[in-house]
Amino acid sequence: xxxxxxxxxxxxxGKVEVxxxxxxxxxxxxxxxxxxxxxxxxxxxxxxxxxxESVSEGEIYIDGRAVSRLEPKERDLAMVFxxxxxxxxxxxxxxxxxxxxLQKRPKKEIDQKIGDVAEMLGLTDYLHRKPAELxxxxxxxxxxxxxxxxxxSTFLFDxxxxxxxxxxxxxxxxxxxxxxxxxxxxxxxxxxxxxxxxTLADRIVVMHAGKIQQQGTPEALFxxxxxxxxxGFLGTPPMNFLQASIEQEGDGTYLTGQNFKIRCDEPTMQRxxxxxxxxxxxxxxPSDLLYDPAxxxxxxxxxxxxxxxxxxxxxxxxGDCGGEKVMVELKSDTPVKLGEKLKFKVDLxxxxxxxxxxxxxxx
Ligand code: ADP
Ligand code: MG
Numbered sequence: 001x002x003x004x005x006x007x008x009x010x011x012x013x014g015k016v017e018v019x020x021x022x023x024x025x026x027x028x029x030x031x032x033x034x035x036x037x038x039x040x041x042x043x044x045x046x047x048x049x050x051x052x053e054s055v056s057e058g059e060i061y062i063d064g065r066a067v068s069r070l071e072p073k074e075r076d077l078a079m080v081f082x083x084x085x086x087x088x089x090x091x092x093x094x095x096x097x098x099x100x101x102l103q104k105r106p107k108k109e110i111d112q113k114i115g116d117v118a119e120m121l122g123l124t125d126y127l128h129r130k131p132a133e134l135x136x137x138x139x140x141x142x143x144x145x146x147x148x149x150x151x152x153s154t155f156l157f158d159x160x161x162x163x164x165x166x167x168x169x170x171x172x173x174x175x176x177x178x179x180x181x182x183x184x185x186x187x188x189x190x191x192x193x194x195x196x197x198x199t200l201a202d203r204i205v206v207m208h209a210g211k212i213q214q215q216g217t218p219e220a221l222f223x224x225x226x227x228x229x230x231x232g233f234l235g236t237p238p239m240n241f242l243q244a245s246i247e248q249e250g251d252g253t254y255l256t257g258q259n260f261k262i263r264c265d266e267p268t269m270q271r272x273x274x275x276x277x278x279x280x281x282x283x284x285x286p287s288d289l290l291y292d293p294a295x296x297x298x299x300x301x302x303x304x305x306x307x308x309x310x311x312x313x314x315x316x317x318x319g320d321c322g323g324e325k326v327m328v329e330l331k332s333d334t335p336v337k338l339g340e341k342l343k344f345k346v347d348l349x350x351x352x353x354x355x356x357x358x359x360x361x362x363x
Pocket of ligand 1: 018036042044
């Protein structure tokens with residue numbers, strides 16, 4: 001039995017439907033990340049699971065039990081919000097033990113629990129400080145700790161790292177990944193940040209415009225995105241899209257665009273046989289374009305360098321391929337001049353094809 005199941009879950013605010021019949025199953029001890037651009041319905045979904053928003057249609061099951069009419073406190077969930085929601089007048093220990101004290105648990109048990117969680121989160125030396133005396137990262141850890149002391153079966157996180165600066169985010173992301181190894185609980189985590197999703201999730205659920213686009217392991221979604229939206233959303237730098245047409249010439253099949261004419265091999269031809277139209281969107285990840293001045297024209301694309309961004313060992317180049325923008329990666333020590341034409345070898349097996357009318361993946 002799945003730990004949590006959403007069945008045709010729909011949300012309307014007045015006449016406006018913002019979530020359209022979501023179906024999702026989450027297994028126990030799984031780290032599920034709901035990811036998508038701002039406004040796609042992630043928080044609404046999470047808040048409905050938590051019982052903070054009413055359900056317009058459909059049902060939520062926890063351990064097989066329909067819960068959509070139950071109060072939040074009857075659902076055995078713990079939630080960590082974006083703004084932490086700490087009590088400013090209470091110290092760290094009091095903040096973390098708030099729920100346990102409400103439940104009138106024995107002092108010994110509370111002290112033990114707070115001690116364990118503080119230890120795990122590196123907060124042992126800060127138990128007597130007030131939130132105002134803590135850094136952003138420490139406050140974040142207290143918010144996390146407050147949820148973890150609660151022994152809930154499921155933890156819900158709504159963009160818990162979004163108020164932190166870039167460096168701290170990276171650090172907290174790593175801490176979360178470690179914490180996740182130690183806490184074998186069901187976790188549902190909401191973020192707009194695809195890197196966070198890719199690094200933390202057992203299973204990613206990509207949402208867009210109130211609908212689930214695709215779900216699966218980070219690897220599966222990265223390798224086989226079901227449509228152009230998922231393909232472009234996951235991955236840094238993002239996938240390039242170029243318009244191409246399928247053309248026959250002599251005994252060969254070619255993918256032809258403004259600045260390229262790629263000869264297809266047998267497996268690629270078989271994939272292209274499934275196309276509904278002879279024009280399509282060709283998707284190529286920057287990491288699948290190999291700089292190779294000696295590449296044969298029939299298996300390469302040419303790119304005019306427009307911008308070069310130095311980012312450490314790699315440079316990201318923004319180029320122009322017959323009027324369409326292309327991003328590629330290069331070793332930083334490769335000499336490149338703006339305006340120069342560079343040749344990149346294409347790996348046929350790594351090409352993605354999308355229908356131009358509905359954006360669905362082909363083959
Ligand atoms: P996300 O968390 O993915 O950024 P939300 O779940 O917060 O998105 O919002 C989804 C959609 O629902 C948005 O279009 C938002 O404007 C709308 N929405 C959220 N809360 C309300 C509300 N209380 N009243 C009306 N519309 C809302
Ligand atoms: Mg949100």
